[in-house]
Amino acid sequence: MLNYVFQKYKLLIIVTFLLSAGFIIASFFSYKIAVDLTKDQLKYKSLPLSSDNIYSEIQRDLLKPNLISSLMAQDTFMINWIKNGEKDVNQISSYLAAIKKKYNTSSSFLVSDITKNYYYSEGILKTISPSDKRDNWFYRVKNVVDVYESNIDLDLAAENSMTIFTNYRVEDDKGNFLAAVGVGLQTQHVSKLLKDYKEKYNHDISFINKENKVLISSNNIEELNKKDITYINTLINNFNNKNKTTQEYTKNGKDYIVNIRFIDELDLYLCVEAQENTYKKEIENALYFNILMFLIIVIIIMILIIYYINNTHKSLQKFANTDKLTSLNNRNSFDKAFKSMFNTKTKNLTLLIFDVDKFKTINDKYGHIIGEKVLIRVSELFKRTFREHDLIARWGGDEFVALLPNLDKQTAYNLAQRLRIKVEEDKGLKELLDRQITVSMGIATKTTETSAEELFSRVDKNLYQAKKEGRNKIIY
Structure with missing residues (x-):
């Protein structure tokens, strides 16, 4: 089949x-070209541009704490409170609580250089000391920093949560250092910002310190520090030693492109990463x-x-198989079917041949158009008389044939007789010629014949005999 x-x-x-x-x-080559173009676009344009945009937005988001800290450092109430001996702790703690509430910061503080007290919204948190490493930031602001600095550290006032601090110098009108003030934003808040950026730019964003530890990320920090430490070390080292701002690497069977920049204000690396498979x-x-x-x-x-x-x-x-004039099967299709059926074990296979008596005379006297109409009408009567599964055809000229399978001799003769009478008595044929038209038939049933040609020869002889005996006859 x-x-x-x-x-x-x-x-x-x-x-x-x-x-x-x-x-x-x-399509495959187009796909490869599109992937390469997209990768180049991502590597050299999209990712660096996204990194710039994210950096700008981070600066914008961190500008608010800088502004708040700057206003605090110039607040005359606070400066006068320090100059007057820091007598009423409730006054400064209420002030710091109001700053924290008004600007929605996680903490607000003042560290006096005179008393070394660390004030926050609930009073005095501690007394700082040069020997305490956690107080190094204060002495750095006092001795090194010109105006302010930002750093990430643990916030004692908020259960040691990781916090981004903005530390401003407070000076008197003569430029003498009085204190350090500022506010803090917990990294959970910054992490939320990074997740918002991730949704916006479809990139993963992380802050990494100089010890190559992830401090803030749009992903799980513990998992990154635990599983990706090798990748992080390689990326940061390539950036520091080879100035590779954009790098590619493969992790867990997935390809990544990362853009790295160092943010001086935070003393941190900003890493913006995209997974190639996403694109x-x-x-x-x-x-x-x-x-x-x-x-x-x-x-x-x-x-x-x-x-x-x-x-x-x-x-x-x-x-190819139909006679154009009568729409009956033609000789070619009949021959194929006849030989095929003859070679099968079909019972009572009967062959009938007939032609129109004196058809040549009709053509000569009435013309070929009338002759064709006679053949068409005879073929119609032919179709109506025999069964649907009988094979009937126009053999050629005015000769017609019928192959009648599974039909006994008497029934076959009766069908032939019915056709002969129909033709003889048909009013349509009489109107065409103003006289009767008759047919002569030869019939034979397969007996001892060994080929289709033998059976056909028998029938043809019977037809010839019918014409010889005066036409309008059936010879069986």
């Missing part, structure tokens, strides 16, 4: 295969969609072509 289908539609299948193969190969997926989906659409269109076209071929084949087959 498959071999038959292949042979029948061989050319169509080959052309379809070549078209499909060509389209898929072209490849969109191109892959487009590739699969295009291939699917192409295959659907090809299948539809194939179905239409096959439908057209089958219809055309049937039309040609019908044209």
